[in-house]
Structure formats: C-alpha cells, structure tokens
Amino acid sequence: MSQSKKWKTVQAKRDKTVRVKTARGRKLSSTRWLQRQLNDPYVQEAHRKGYRSRAAFKLIELDDRFEFLKPGQKVVDLGCAPGGWTQVAAERIDAEKNPNGHVIGIDLQEVEEIPGATLLVGDFMDNDAPDRLKEVIGGPVDVVLSDMAASASGHPQTDHIRITALVEAAAYFAEEVLKPNGWFVAKVLAGGADADLLKQLKLQFQTVRHAKPPASRKDSSETYLVASGFRGKNTFSDAS
Numbered sequence: 001m002s003q004s005k006k007w008k009t010v011q012a013k014r015d016k017t018v019r020v021k022t023a024r025g026r027k028l029s030s031t032r033w034l035q036r037q038l039n040d041p042y043v044q045e046a047h048r049k050g051y052r053s054r055a056a057f058k059l060i061e062l063d064d065r066f067e068f069l070k071p072g073q074k075v076v077d078l079g080c081a082p083g084g085w086t087q088v089a090a091e092r093i094d095a096e097k098n099p100n101g102h103v104i105g106i107d108l109q110e111v112e113e114i115p116g117a118t119l120l121v122g123d124f125m126d127n128d129a130p131d132r133l134k135e136v137i138g139g140p141v142d143v144v145l146s147d148m149a150a151s152a153s154g155h156p157q158t159d160h161i162r163i164t165a166l167v168e169a170a171a172y173f174a175e176e177v178l179k180p181n182g183w184f185v186a187k188v189l190a191g192g193a194d195a196d197l198l199k200q201l202k203l204q205f206q207t208v209r210h211a212k213p214p215a216s217r218k219d220s221s222e223t224y225l226v227a228s229g230f231r232g233k234n235t236f237s238d239a240s
C-alpha cells in the first residue's frame with residue numbers, strides 16, 4: 001500500500017473512532033463536529049466579539065426578549081465555564097463601572113478571570129456548595145442563572161434524570177437567595193421542567209415560561225425555563 005493510501009486509511013479509522021457527543025447524545029465524528037463549528041455563524045460571531053462560548057448568544061437572546069439583566073444587579077451563574085454567560089451578564093449589569101453590579105459563578109472547571117465576576121471552582125451538587133456561594137454573595141440577588149449540563153451519556157433517560165436533578169437544585173437555591181421579584185433562568189430538556197418542579201415554581205414566581213433562543217441548536221433538546229417575579233422569602237431576609 002502506498003504511503004498516501006495508508007495515511008487515508010489511518011485518517012478514516014481515526015474519524016470513525018474519535019467521536020463527539022452532541023447535547024442529545026448523538027455521536028458526530030470529529031471531522032463533522034469541526035465542520036459544524038466552522039460553519040456555525042454563532043461560533044464565528046463569538047470569536048469576533050471575544051465571547052468564550054457560542055452559548056453567550058443564548059443569554060443575549062433570552063435577555064433581549066425578557067429583559068431581566070439591568071445595571072447594578074447581583075447575578076449568580078451556575079455552571080459558568082468557559083464563561084460566555086458570565087461575560088454577557090457582567091456587561092449587561094455594567095459590573096465593571098457600577099459598584100453594585102457583580103456576577104458570582106461556579107463550575108466544576110476553572111474559569112479564566114472575568115472583570116466584575118467572582119468565579120468559584122466546585123461541584124454545585126456538593127453539600128457545602130450553596131453555603132460557599134452564599135458566603136461570597138453576602139445578600140439577596142436579582143437573578144439566578146443556570147446553564148448547568150452534565151456531559152451527555154448517550155442514554156436519553158439518564159441525561160434527563162441528571163439535568164432534572166441539576167435544575168431542581170438550582171431552583172431550590174434560587175428560592176433561598178433571590179430578592180422579591182427576582183428572576184430564575186435555567187436550562188431544562190425537551191418537554192420542559194418536570195411537573196413537580198413546575199408546580200413548585202408556579203407557587204414561588206408570578207410567571208413561569210419556557211423559551212428556546214434561536215442560538216440553541218435545533219437538534220439539541222435543551223430549552224430554557226424563565227421564571228420572573230419571585231414572591232417567596234429568601235433566607236437572607238429570615239436572618240435579618
């Protein structure tokens with residue numbers, strides 16, 4: 001076999017074995033994944049604007065529609081790596097100039113510094129994570145964001161159970177830290193939030209909606225829960 005034929009066989013084999021899982025657990029070969037990234041206008045735009053992820057545009061589109069980010073707010077960003085949502089939130093709350101504006105993020109992975117943000121490394125599902133966050137937050141917050149997603153297992157039911165656990169924990173945390181009239185925005189999977197969670201959120205918030213921003217890929221089963229008008233009582237007010 002000629003050298004170039006051998007190389008083509010090696011490439012074809014590598015292409016078959018190196019596969020990337022999409023959010024739905026569908027497998028793409030590394031070349032198809034790369035092609036999709038290169039052809040994706042959101043990836044190009046993120047690169048141009050200096051956002052660390054194309055996901056930044058999901059938050060931009062959600063906020064353009066619902067207008068929950070305002071200058072001077074305190075925002076929590078759960079599952080913040082690599083930092084696209086934190087960058088957008090910090091910009092929109094004017095965290096660099098407004099002394100009250102601040103974003104507090106947490107992720108399993110370390111995130112490079114972002115002006116106007118405090119970024120913690122850790123598992124939000126750990127027992128001590130909510131208290132670690134509350135210590136940094138120091139008082140009630142205006143918005144709790146969660147874009148947390150466990151890596152796709154390829155088994156839809158398992159993925160659904162994992163993301164439901166994450167969003168439930170995020171909602172429970174939001175109810176502990178939100179100011180009256182605060183917002184909770186979280187990623188859920190197709191079909192929307194679990195019925196019990198939705199029932200609970202409808203008691204705690206004036207409005208609960210589902211939205212799929214255009215930047216969310218059509219082949220992804222993710223959608224976002226947007227809850228506004230928190231009417232519960234945060235634990236900070238209990239303490240005062």
Ligand SMILES: C[S@@+](CC[C@H](N)C(=O)[O-])C[C@H]1O[C@@H](n2cnc3c(N)ncnc32)[C@H](O)[C@@H]1O
Nearest residue numbers: 053055079081082083084085108124147148149
């Ligand atoms: C889709 S990415 C978030 C992208 C981010 N919003 C952005 O714009 O750059 C999902 C993130 O959730 C994080 N994550 C998943 N489970 C987590 C957990 N239990 N605690 C903290 N972060 C978690 C992952 O590490 C991953 O970085």
